[in-house]
Amino acid sequence: MHSLTQKTAAAVGALATTVGLTLTAPPAWAAGPRDVTEDVLAGRDVTLTGDTVVSLPPGTTTYAGVFRGEGALTVRGTGALVLLKDSDFTLPPSRRHQSVRIRGGNHPYVTTTAPDPPAVIVERGATLQYGDGGTTGLIGHFPYDTPAFHLNQDNIRVDGTLRLALKSAYNLGTITGSGLITQPRFLWGTWDLSGAHPFTGVIDNGTQVNAGRPEFATSLPGVRKVLNQGTWTVDTPLGQTVTMGMDFYQREYGSDINIQSRPGGKVILTGQYSWSDRGGDTDPSLSDPALNWTPAPKHVNKRGINIKGADVHWGDGSTHRIFMPGTAETVYINLLAARTRSKLTLDYDGPVTLGAPIGGGVFHDTLSAPGAGDVLIAGTPGNDVTFAAAQYYDGSTTVEKGAVLRLGSERGDGSLLMGTDRRRVVNNGTLVAQNRSTPATLSRVGGSGSFVQSGTATTTLSGAAVTYTGTTTVEKGTLALRDGATLANTRAIELTSPGARLDTGGRALRVTSSLSGVGSVLGGVANEGVVNGGLTVTGDYTQTASGQLRFSGVPLRVRGKARLAGGLDLPAAAPAATTASAGSTASSGSTASAHGSASPSATSPTARPPVTVLDHAGTAATTGTFDGLPEGAEVRLAGAVYRISYRGGDGNDVVLTAVTDTPTGLRHGPGSAGAGFPATQGAGSAGSEQFGWWPYVLALGMLGGLVVPATLRTSGNGRRRAGRSGTRPARRDGRGHGRGRAEG
Template identity: 70%
Template sequence: MRSHTHKTAAAVGALAAVVALTVAAPPAAAAGRDVTADVLADRDVTLSGDTVVTVPPGTTTYDGVFRGRGTLTVRGTGTLVLTRDSDFTLPKPRQRQQVNVLGGNHPYVTTTDADPPAVTVARGATLQYGNGGTTGLIGHFPYNTPAFRLNQDNIRVDGTLRLSLRSAYNLGTISGSGLITQPRFLWGTWDLSGTHSFSGVIDNGTQVNAGRPEFATSLPAVRKVLNQGTWTVDTPLGRTVTMGMDFYQREYGSDINVQSRPGGKVVLTGRYSWSDRGGDTDPALSDPALNRTPARKNVNKRGTNIKGANVQWGDGTTNEIFMPGTAETVYINLLAARSRSLLTFDYNGPVTLGAPIGGGRFHDTLAAPGAGDIVIKGTKGNDVTFAAVQYYDGSTTVDKRAVLRLGNGRAGGDGGLYTRGDHYKIINNGSLVLNNTSRALSLSRIGGSGSLTQSGAATTTLTGSAVTYTGTTTVQKGTLALRGGATLARSRAIRLTSPKSRLDAGTSGLRVGAGRTLTGKGTVKGAVTNDGVVAGGLTVSGDYTQSGAGELVLRDGPLKVTGTVRLAGDLDLAAVAATAGADRARRITVVDHRGRSTTTGSFTGLKEGAKLQLNDTTYRIGYRGGDGNDVVLTAVSASPSRSSSAADAARTAAGPPASPGTRTANAAAGGIGWWPYVLAAGLLVGLAVPATRFGRGRGRGQRRGGRHAAQGR
């Protein structure tokens, strides 16, 4: 019984069309025996070399089979539908590929030196395997491969190959630049094993296994995948599988599932985007903003399920994030299977994750916390923003040179971490930037050698005794608060960079330990104990206590204190000299004590009324100046004219001889001297104390050279 479109009484006309197509075909495509008439007549074909079928326009359904030894090329402009399985092989002289089963107790299959194609679909033609059933595949299966059947009949697709099968199947090694498409809702599974040179587009309508424990998959030349079903990536034991193509979705309900075996890893370097144009052959998105805008019936919602896998987004050569979107347009699930999952971000520029990582089932991301950990890899330029509150229960590691930002600094882009999980902690060896605009952040268990920056208007609170990071703490904007025993005792430097910067030290106060600095222009709320270096310009909304180990550096104006002031330790006279020389000040306020109590104590060697020689002017220090309790320096001798000769300027830079009881800036500088600050008036304008002056290069156990050496005492 004839069952194809062209098996009618008009067969002569169809054959005439075939002849015309054959004549028009290029010489290379015309090679081989033409069996078009046999196919149109539904006769079985035995191959005995290179064989050609020229498919006329429309659809031709073939109920016969191909067998024998040879190759089959399908060309023309129509569609050839195969309804029965065919089995043939290449002639022996053309067979060269080696198939090996490796891995011992964990076997996996490798194919090397692949055979040339046994089947070729020429440009313009369509070959369809099956008609919605379980048969219609061309294949030969001589290999004893574990858990899947490896097809020996490799295929080249420059036209279209349609996989209309409900069974599990393998196509061998694929090449060409056309389209391989699988209709939706058939639930057939394509085991896409091995390494392929195919450079066209894959349209997955149901299920593709691009890697399994029994084989690795490599598709280095594939440009795009239109994923309208489930694309599953897995690895053999200890193997890395890289998927470099862009994925697109056109309809609701597709996802990418990622798994890996112990020691295995999956690297995804492209993007998973919605597609609103380009059809099957060239899926594309007209506007990147559509990935972040909910569409009708959720047709642009797509997701990934990471199932106990080691997954990396990016390979350090791109800054296009794998899942562009928001909680309304994408979902990301981090699950535990054989082990907890690990997701690493490896980009060479800024990327933004606009959706939460959770652990629910498919679209229901927030039904459970994600079971896994996150790493921001230390690739130069890797700058990752979490613009959504995350819901995974594990650790977050920021490698050296990498940046993690919580919040993007814009309305609707606040971020955060789930802090209640047993595995929660932050290992920050790079830069952690807190940039929420309205949602308050609360973080704990922060360790590592990296820096922390508060840059958003919303308050960030650090809690608990496990805040132990050692990098610099910077408050650029908003408030950074310390509660529940949290301190910054291990942070090497604390900087409040603007008048609106606020550090709320709580009832425990802030202790600036040896070798550490507190600088800037903002406000510290709470008591400050200075055992290290504090720079003027700050406001302490609380008590200020400077121990004998502490040092006050005059920078950006006086230190302003609203509580009690207790003084000991050093005053950096070189910095004071720079200030005095820059503006020829007659009076310099060191501590602006805004509270009502009396300032107690004094800087080492600088009792009430002691004289200091700064540049070419003698000053007297007072601890009851200003409104009665400020620390001030008042000039007691006139400054010489600015028209001094070069020799006078040199003598001024060297400093006048010290009279008994008079402190000098150069003596106070411990041998370095204060001359770098006062070489010329032009150099002094806008001069700030170098950072190296704050630490003074001394560690524990080192002798204090000091700004107040014995010479001046």
């Protein structure tokens, strides 16, 4: 009994002592970090019993011991700590709360939410190095049964430098901080950079980083820059989107970015991949952006991207910095087929230039095979993409509504690979051909968008698969139609400068909508739509019964026969003498001389300038006259009488010269047959005197033997019908427009 009492008393005393100790000496992690610098310098193993700190002296400390236990380890000071062995410790249970889940069912991927605070902290000025080029030296704890990789429970904060000198595969958990994480070159270790990381510093990849895999997505929204001196690989889980918003840099030849994605997955790159010639590892940058476009010695500025069956977007519509600035000598871009063909979307909010070809070879040998994928120019407002190199991918090119794709620039000429059904252009925006020296051919162009020829080099549309329905504009140079290509589906054809040429290859251009401008059509015109004056037609001009010639104040120049069976539409508010020579831009409402110069208002015979009806583009004399209008005959136009000459202008043009302001009727010159033509009204409102249509319509029939149809049909808006004999009085409809048939 006594002995039991003694034992009990001893136990109570011991408990009291324990309680006393508890009250006066809380655990080390609660009282502040424990400094284990002496143990580390001596190479002794360290057991963490709370928060622990190592204060490094200058220089390098190589540590062959290990850390174990529970707590957080902080490395501070000005030196470097090199770990030669793997260490395994964790935070205390009270500080572990992150949720790790495996989703995706048969396609599992890992997510981490509400991550734990860091178990490893590298303060500014200090360096922590995992390993010395071998396979050990990592700090980590791996309690999770994650697929295809080992997720580290020990999250890390890096405000100083973390050097990863490991040859194994490893994971660092969730990373915070603003320092530098660097991996030496040629070690061939693989860093599985899984999950979302608040890290805002710089990553220097010397060998291999997996920034996403089928088993995890990677998010690095705050990373400032990546110095990529190895291979940066991006992948996605099934149906997931991964966005990389940082700028990439490289200093050495041989670095690249490899991108893969699962079905439904997408990778968005919103930064820029540039060469770096300054800033070192901690702040890589380029002194002059032009250096991206200029080869450097030993090709040290050549960098590339390999898209392996992935859906990749350059830009997200909020920037206009091209992801890969450079030429074929400084960058390479490969579209490869893995599980599927690749897709590259360019999505910018302003103009960008792609100066390199897209191919499908192996790494730097990009043009050894065509690229296996399709390219899309997104319809983001302002998205204006220029291809300044000959493209070598074998898929489709889609230009969405609102977007612009240009072929060629001052940096180089551009083209698209054609020749198969797969190699086609779906143009729902605007496609601009602006090569300077290299001709380009497009054989399959569809969609609802417009086409613009604006380069000095010829662009050829080839084959019957040219079916786009937007406007066709020729600003300069030559647009050629070959091998059955037509513009029958285009909404309108416009030639906007005297040097603009539309070459039909000897076939008459079939106009089913409208043709206008001041350029040249080589090969003739078959007009079933509307043709505005001012063009030069080299070849025959045929205006069908359904067609319509609209006078725009500029004469139509014809270097062949003119066959007319359609109508003439004059401007609704044409002045008494709206004229200009071919090549002028005078329009309705202006008064100009036969050579396009301004003239006074038409109030007297001397104030009314001559009217050039037809500009004979050749040098031979004009032969023949209009029926009933011999040389010197007079015709009334808009309240004035004009005398016709077939030797006007430069000696062979058809010109009308005013002779009086107040005619009492139509007068004829010597030798007139006396048949005459009545005064006429144009297509304007009732009572407004305008040009009659006969001088213009008949003038077109003059060249090449004066092929004039028996009947000129007009609609009820004022255009007349001409037969062979007699004159039938015109009737007025309820709108004041003339109807009937004028015969002569």
